Amino acid sequence: MSVDVLMSLSILKALCGKLGWKHVWLATTQWTFIPAGHDEDKHPIGQASKGLEEREAHLKDVYWKECLEGGAHYRRIQGHSSERALIGDILTSLGDMDDNLVGFAIQKELQQDRLAFPNTETGKAMKSCLMRALEEEIKSGGDRERIEALKRQHKELTKTAQPKRRFARKQ
Incomplete structure (x- = not known):
């Protein structure tokens, strides 16, 4: 593969x-x-x-x-x-699915755990995959535009965004 x-x-x-x-x-x-x-x-x-x-x-x-x-x-x-x-x-x-059931890990991490995407297992996997793709592209002497795009994507994903906090309005 x-x-x-x-x-x-x-x-x-x-x-x-x-x-x-x-x-x-x-x-x-x-x-x-x-x-x-x-x-x-x-x-x-x-x-x-x-x-x-x-x-x-x-x-x-x-x-x-x-x-x-x-x-x-x-x-x-x-x-x-x-x-x-x-x-x-x-x-x-x-x-047959239960509508109230959170079935996928990403749903639980984003909705229940309120993690920012980069901090989810999927975000971590994507960062790792982008890094591997970047390393492969550099090793093979690949296209400079693709290398720069991979670097930008990795940098963007590496930013640790904080989950939005909801505040009650003061009456």
Whole structure:
């Protein structure tokens, strides 16, 4: 997996927290596509090859392990019927949600704990990801504009904003 994908996954983990995974749906798509030069008799459309099944297992056992163990859902999409089934499952799960329940870690941190975004787990994960992206860009001799943009984003996120305090008006 690319560094960008791994960073996105770390941000997703911070957003969800341990209790939010039950609201997350992970899916693989277009894994039945047969590249040019492959024998369709060995890998008929609608049936994943052994290599694809191994990649899928690796995703589930390594990259998505924490998500799935925390209650995230997984589906393999293989055409319109499985797309519709996934959408149906998502809509059903939304109907089962308790409206008063704060499900994701970011919601709890912002609403209940009243943390400023940079102080949340998601804010910390984003700062870390921006720093890694900046280091990678510098190491590779990357685009100067991108390097400056990453520096600005990291600096902005590093500012520790205080949560707004609400004061009662004096009568």
